[in-house]
Amino acid sequence: MTPTAQELHPAPMLEPGRTILELRGLEKRYPGTHALKPVNLAFKSGEIHAIVGENGAGKSTLIKLLTGVMPRTSGDVIWEGKPAALATPHEAMALGINAVHQEVVLCRHLTVAANMFLGEEESRFGILQQRAMVRQAQTIIDDLGFDLPAHVVLGDLTIGQQQLIAAARATVRGTKFLIFDEPTAYLTRKEADQLFTLIRRLKSEGVTIIYISHRMEEVFELADRVSVLRDGTLVGTRTIAETNDAELVKMMINRSIEQVYHKEHFTPGAAIVEARNLSGKGFEDISMTVRAGEIVGLYGLIGAGRSEFVTSLYGRHRRSAGQILWEGRPVQINSEHDAIKLGMALAPESRRDQGLCLNLPVGLNLNLPIYKRISNNLLISNAKEKAEADRQIAGLRIKTPTRGALASSLSGGNQQKIVIGKWLAHGAKLFIFDEPTVGVDVGTKAEIYRLFGELLSKGAGIILISSYLPEVYELADTLHVFRRGKLVATHGFHTASHEDILTQALAEKQEKMGGQT
Amino acid sequence: MSIEAIPADKPKRNYNVLFGLTLLALLVLLWIVLSLATPSFASGNNIANLLRQGSMIAIMAVGQTFVIITGGIDLSVGAVVGFATVVVAMLINAGVPIALAILITLLVGVAIGLFHGFGIVKMGLPPFIITLATLTSLRGIGLLMTNGNSININSDSFTAFSRNSFIGIPNLFWMVILVGVPAYIFLHHSRWGRYLFSVGSNAEASRLSGVNVQRTIYMAYTLSGLCAAFVGVLLAARIGIGNPTQAEGWELQAIASSVIGGTSLFGAVGSVHGPLLGAFILATINNGANLLNVNSFWQRIITGALIIIIVYFDGLRRRGK
Numbered sequence: 121m122t123p124t125a126q127e128l129h130p131a132p133m134l135e136p137g138r139t140i141l142e143l144r145g146l147e148k149r150y151p152g153t154h155a156l157k158p159v160n161l162a163f164k165s166g167e168i169h170a171i172v173g174e175n176g177a178g179k180s181t182l183i184k185l186l187t188g189v190m191p192r193t194s195g196d197v198i199w200e201g202k203p204a205a206l207a208t209p210h211e212a213m214a215l216g217i218n219a220v221h222q223e224v225v226l227c228r229h230l231t232v233a234a235n236m237f238l239g240e241e242e243s244r245f246g247i248l249q250q251r252a253m254v255r256q257a258q259t260i261i262d263d264l265g266f267d268l269p270a271h272v273v274l275g276d277l278t279i280g281q282q283q284l285i286a287a288a289r290a291t292v293r294g295t296k297f298l299i300f301d302e303p304t305a306y307l308t309r310k311e312a313d314q315l316f317t318l319i320r321r322l323k324s325e326g327v328t329i330i331y332i333s334h335r336m337e338e339v340f341e342l343a344d345r346v347s348v349l350r351d352g353t354l355v356g357t358r359t360i361a362e363t364n365d366a367e368l369v370k371m372m373i374n375r376s377i378e379q380v381y382h383k384e385h386f387t388p389g390a391a392i393v394e395a396r397n398l399s400g401k402g403f404e405d406i407s408m409t410v411r412a413g414e415i416v417g418l419y420g421l422i423g424a425g426r427s428e429f430v431t432s433l434y435g436r437h438r439r440s441a442g443q444i445l446w447e448g449r450p451v452q453i454n455s456e457h458d459a460i461k462l463g464m465a466l467a468p469e470s471r472r473d474q475g476l477c478l479n480l481p482v483g484l485n486l487n488l489p490i491y492k493r494i495s496n497n498l499l500i501s502n503a504k505e506k507a508e509a510d511r512q513i514a515g516l517r518i519k520t521p522t523r524g525a526l527a528s529s530l531s532g533g534n535q536q537k538i539v540i541g542k543w544l545a546h547g548a549k550l551f552i553f554d555e556p557t558v559g560v561d562v563g564t565k566a567e568i569y570r571l572f573g574e575l576l577s578k579g580a581g582i583i584l585i586s587s588y589l590p591e592v593y594e595l596a597d598t599l600h601v602f603r604r605g606k607l608v609a610t611h612g613f614h615t616a617s618h619e620d621i622l623t624q625a626l627a628e629k630q631e632k633m634g635g636q637t
Numbered sequence: 638m639s640i641e642a643i644p645a646d647k648p649k650r651n652y653n654v655l656f657g658l659t660l661l662a663l664l665v666l667l668w669i670v671l672s673l674a675t676p677s678f679a680s681g682n683n684i685a686n687l688l689r690q691g692s693m694i695a696i697m698a699v700g701q702t703f704v705i706i707t708g709g710i711d712l713s714v715g716a717v718v719g720f721a722t723v724v725v726a727m728l729i730n731a732g733v734p735i736a737l738a739i740l741i742t743l744l745v746g747v748a749i750g751l752f753h754g755f756g757i758v759k760m761g762l763p764p765f766i767i768t769l770a771t772l773t774s775l776r777g778i779g780l781l782m783t784n785g786n787s788i789n790i791n792s793d794s795f796t797a798f799s800r801n802s803f804i805g806i807p808n809l810f811w812m813v814i815l816v817g818v819p820a821y822i823f824l825h826h827s828r829w830g831r832y833l834f835s836v837g838s839n840a841e842a843s844r845l846s847g848v849n850v851q852r853t854i855y856m857a858y859t860l861s862g863l864c865a866a867f868v869g870v871l872l873a874a875r876i877g878i879g880n881p882t883q884a885e886g887w888e889l890q891a892i893a894s895s896v897i898g899g900t901s902l903f904g905a906v907g908s909v910h911g912p913l914l915g916a917f918i919l920a921t922i923n924n925g926a927n928l929l930n931v932n933s934f935w936q937r938i939i940t941g942a943l944i945i946i947i948v949y950f951d952g953l954r955r956r957g958k
Contacts, residue, residue, distance in 0.1 A: 473839075474845055478839065488847075492828060
């Protein structure tokens with residue numbers, strides 16, 4: 121008989137409802153900023169406690185303090201009745217505090233099993249017991265209900281599946297307090313459901329869950345209580361039954377929810393770009409038109425071929441068939457350079473991998489596409505370089521100490537503004553936004569949507585890719601649904617229901633995933 | 638308020654200048670200590686000699702820095718120097734006018750750099766591998782061309798150049814200025830310099846922003862090859878011979894100078910003044926050790942230890958601030 125995950129790693133028997141961790145006046149100052157103002161908060165064992173707030177509200181600081189990544193400035197942390205120093209990550213883990221981060225921090229080149237046992241490998245006489253570890257890892261994974269093999273290399277899994285493995289890894293280490301930092305940002309709906317099942321199960325075992333997310337419906341689906349942070353201050357804590365979307369959003373931003381999705385309707389003008397039967401790696405036979413003044417939304421699951429389609433349109437990847445018409449004329453787009461010259465701009469999916477030079481200054485990132493314009497044949501004009509960068513920083517309200525600060529030092533929402541800002545400076549007729557609001561707070565989202573309106577009013581066209589249905593649903597004039605590399609449905613503004621669109625995006629995929637091993 | 642924006646990040650340019658100043662302070666400190674410790678260090682002759690020694694590594698280090706900023710490495714530069722001494726020696730002995738001989742040698746350096754670019758961009762080879770391959774092959778080609786012998790250069794006006802001075806400063810050091818000033822303008826005040834940094838930081842993001850990444854990589858290796866070939870010409874003038882085994886291990890000295898000068902081997906961090914100072918710090922240590930009669934075996938150990946210490950403190954400071 122195979123042992124279950126529980127027998128291998130007995131869960132700590134915790135009495136539910138007792139206070140496990142208490143923050144008393146927890147505070148963090150950085151030179152020049154008060155990142156976290158004294159917070160008093162008690163977490164109960166066996167509760168799912170959501171924390172929401174805009175980017176930069178203090179959520180990441182709180183996580184860093186709790187996981188021992190950074191020292192606190194003042195205040196006490198009481199763990200199971202005793203003060204805890206939490207000076208190092210190791211100390212936090214030894215107490216049973218663990219975190220699952222938004223970006224997977226595991227070794228892509230090792231197997232799933234090797235990752236799960238990383239740091240506590242089983243060995244006999246110094247020889248790794250590889251097969252035993254694979255077997256045990258498989259048992260744990262099966263037991264959690266994830267349909268994933270333990271012997272494959274982690275990098276071969278999708279990002280979402282890797283995220284599930286990261287979560288599974290955190291559960292087998294005697295964890296009593298587990299922090300999830302936006303775990304669903306890159307998950308498909310099915311993967312998210314698996315994750316939620318895991319979270320509920322951990323809760324039933326008495327583990328305390330801190331759940332950080334920008335997605336309100338997840339908070340309401342999962343959490344028992346929710347705390348709101350704004351500008352480093354704990355605004356309040358509510359039990360989930362006595363609050364609602366509108367109240368939380370208001371606490372977060374002091375602004376009502378209707379103002380978030382800012383949609384302006386324009387009469388569409390002439391066609392800017394027309395794709396005719398485009399095929400390439402990851403997408404097949406896609407045709408669509410984008411006209412001046414309209415937002416064309418592309419909805420589908422991650423991996424449905426939307427990003428592949430737009431990057432090919434942008435000349436980054438080769439196309440195997442099809443034709444592109446730009447303002448009615450057939451054009452050849454063989455490189456990004458060709459696309460940019462015609463008047464296309466792409467704000468890509470991953471800020472970290474495709475969007476930004478993180479260890480370079482904000483100003484350099486903003487000016488990257490326009491260096492040709494701000495230099496004469498030989499030299500860059502210092503004055504123009506400064507003026508252009510400052511213009512975007514002021515115009516988009518990018519929160520940065522100076523244009524010389526490194527892009528990596530900014531919060532997610534402000535980094536996204538840089539990615540968008542560089543194309544505003546350059547100018548374009550067709551803007552492609554690939555998941556522009558992933559990991560971006562509500563306030564910045566609203567600013568980005570308002571910006572869409574401005575671009576449209578100036579006669580630009582927009583392609584908006586989003587895996588977040590409410591976003592494309594509320595914003596797109598034309599909504600195309602992608603499934604497994606094909607365009608399967610097209611709707612006008614609000615002409616179909618959420619359920620219909622979701623079904624069209626999912627249908628075949630779910631049958632397929634059932635049979636996966 | 639964005640939390641992460643706080644850690645008092647000084648603007649990067651200021652930081653670079655600051656680091657340059659501490660390196661300069663270190664260099665001056667070394668000079669003062671050596672002047673007091675040995676009678677001969679501060680003599681005009683020795684200083685001129687020191688400047689000559691440091692100049693060639695300094696010029697190579699500038700080219701190397703361009704490559705390292707893009708996240709690459711050029712291991713071939715020492716071999717290019719040796720090979721260039723052979724090329725220029727053969728051309729001059731064959732009666733080619735000196736100016737033309739130098740120009741052709743520089744073009745050979747450019748061609749080698751273009752080949753590196755080709756190997757990296759078109760064949761997808763890692764920079765370490767392609768430049769390692771040229772390192773060994775170039776030495777071999779040079780040996781074939783010379784049958785393993787040295788070629789004595791029969792032109793006094795060519796060799797005299799390296800011994801002479803202009804307004805009291807050795808000609809070789811003027812060459813550092815000749816290379817350093819345009820290199821500084823190129824790296825810090827032209828868009829191609831910005832592209833070197835952006836490619837080193839994130840090639841994909843640069844590409845999607847319209848930067849021609851391939852051309853940028855070609856450019857970095859071409860400039861490195863050009864600098865190395867130029868150093869080959871200077872070396873040939875200094876020693877009066879062409880010999881393919883010259884400049885053994887200079888690639889490591891060039892890399893060390895660059896790294897001491899604050900260049901990050903991970904790319905996207907570097908300057909022109911840093912590697913120049915780094916090269917002269919290394920030259921001063923070697924020169925001082927000679928004057929102090931330190932065994933030359935120890936000199937190598939000291940140089941190694943110094944690289945570790947300087948880069949360690951640089952890393953500490955980066956993390957601290």
